[in-house]
Amino acid sequence: MEFYEAVSKRRTVREFKTDPVPRESVRRALAAGLRAPCNAHLKNWRFILLRDREKRAWAVSQGLKARDMKDREEIERFVATFADEELKSVYRRSLPVQLTMMLEAPELLIVCYKMKSLTDCRGFFDLNPLASAWMCIENIMLALAAEGLFGCTYTPYEERGLKKFLGVPAGYEIAAVIPFGFPIKEPEEGIPENLNARLSVDGWGNPAVF
């Protein structure tokens, strides 16, 4: 798939066919992740594929404490905190399947990165290992899209149980837990972004037209 096609096709998908994912596609996507730029040439990243169904069920429900929010009133209470209608609709669609998407996806990828403790971070610069991990993740998501595969970058609220369960060594953190597979239905094309509204030249707010 051509690069810009993969970029525009990539969407977050939370419902998957049961079809297995070709191993070669997984290998290519993870190798693409390792091509991402990183701070200080470090690439302190590790990938874990959680394939064993029993282990996975325990890891995501007990370890990660992921849950499907099914109760409509609870969902509405949650989305009431946001003003933006688009954001509300993302949450209405995604909250009910946060656990299910991880249980049912043919593959579940956990991306780990090396990071010093947040209490030792003096500023945004010290968050570069996290930024680099997300460059790696985006390469993976784009490569998956090029393979016709899609997923969801779930970011843990509570990752300690999962780290312990997987034996993630001290010093490593979990950037994202990513269920992926072939989508149950073709993902919709995203709304084209208005670049001109975000781009200025030579200073904030100087309009630029491309």
Ligand SMILES: Cc1cc2nc3c(=O)[nH]c(=O)nc-3n(C[C@H](O)[C@H](O)[C@H](O)COP(=O)(O)O)c2cc1C
């Ligand atoms: C840093 C980050 C964290 C995210 N966390 C979650 C999450 O915990 N659960 C979820 O369902 N989606 C999560 N998403 C997916 C976003 O909801 C999704 O990317 C966004 O709505 C834009 O939609 P798109 O990816 O289809 O363009 C996350 C995405 C990013 C980049």
